[in-house]
Amino acid sequence: MEQIFSLKDKVAIITGGNGGIGKEIARAFAGMGAHIVIAARNEQKTADAERELGEAFGIRTLGLKIDVGDEKQVSRMVDETIEKFKRVDILVNNAGINIRKMPQDYEMSEWDEIIRINLRGVFLCSQAVYPAMKKNGGGKIINIGSMASIFGHARMAPYGTSKGGVVQMTRSLAVAWAPDNIQVNVILPGWINTPLTMQARRDLPGLEHRVTARTPAGRWGEPQDLAGAAIFLAAPASDFVTGAALPVDGGFSIMHIEDVP
Numbered sequence: 001m002e003q004i005f006s007l008k009d010k011v012a013i014i015t016g017g018n019g020g021i022g023k024e025i026a027r028a029f030a031g032m033g034a035h036i037v038i039a040a041r042n043e044q045k046t047a048d049a050e051r052e053l054g055e056a057f058g059i060r061t062l063g064l065k066i067d068v069g070d071e072k073q074v075s076r077m078v079d080e081t082i083e084k085f086k087r088v089d090i091l092v093n094n095a096g097i098n099i100r101k102m103p104q105d106y107e108m109s110e111w112d113e114i115i116r117i118n119l120r121g122v123f124l125c126s127q128a129v130y131p132a133m134k135k136n137g138g139g140k141i142i143n144i145g146s147m148a149s150i151f152g153h154a155r156m157a158p159y160g161t162s163k164g165g166v167v168q169m170t171r172s173l174a175v176a177w178a179p180d181n182i183q184v185n186v187i188l189p190g191w192i193n194t195p196l197t198m199q200a201r202r203d204l205p206g207l208e209h210r211v212t213a214r215t216p217a218g219r220w221g222e223p224q225d226l227a228g229a230a231i232f233l234a235a236p237a238s239d240f241v242t243g244a245a246l247p248v249d250g251g252f253s254i255m256h257i258e259d260v261p
């Protein structure tokens, strides 16, 4: 029965896998026996993550300096992965950025950059791995959405647009590629303690407490909290699950106002 969660000798590309949530998903996959490709921009962070995972789990790794919004670089990401490992089994579209402002204050260059990385990047990477997955007889694509995929946030209009779009893209790709045995799902993390939200806690007084109060689990999430859902969606256990949006949020998205303490 444990085979249904095995990732032994699977090859997983994790965009933004050198820090935060992506690195913990990479660690979880490595712990289940997968070989890991980390695709992100900061070479030093990527080299450190590669070394850490390789030493801890004895798996093979590949670190690539990639901007997920750049078509040529994404194509190189897949080419180099296939050159080294001969296959791609799993793609985690985790790379993402945010800039918090009121809608009226955004420069269009900021809007474009958020959409380029968070939305275009997910499509480019998914499109790029498709031929290899089809040739293999199947694959798993895991996108990372957000609570901003389902709630409105005054200071996150472009981010929310991108993350809402990722949910709809997930459903479209899931339908299109089901005949190829490729399952496409999206994880919706709640408030997770990473460099991305550290800035929000500094910028927004009281956020730390408000998130804790609004979360039935009574705490912020840690990047490791995403590990179980990611393993499930990467493993044979989820072979009949596709197009799903799975909140991993300590109940943040289901609590009624009357129960907020």
Ligand SMILES: NC(=O)c1ccc[n+]([C@@H]2O[C@H](COP(=O)([O-])OP(=O)(O)OC[C@H]3O[C@@H](n4cnc5c(N)ncnc54)[C@H](OP(=O)(O)O)[C@@H]3O)[C@@H](O)[C@H]2O)c1
Pocket (backbone or CB within 6 Å): 015, 016, 017, 018, 019, 020, 021, 022, 039, 040, 041, 042, 043, 045, 066, 067, 068, 069, 093, 094, 095, 096, 097, 117, 144, 145, 146, 147, 188, 189, 190, 191, 192, 193, 194, 195, 196, 197
């Ligand atoms: N933390 C939360 O509470 C939370 C909640 C919901 C959703 N999320 C989502 O979870 C994902 C990971 O976020 P995080 O909190 O772990 O943030 P993080 O610590 O800032 O990590 C973001 C990662 O994305 C990479 N990245 C950014 N732009 C990139 C690009 N153009 N090309 C390739 N890689 C890029 C970064 O690496 P480089 O800088 O080296 O490129 C970094 O590894 C994001 O999609 C985020 O929207 C986070």
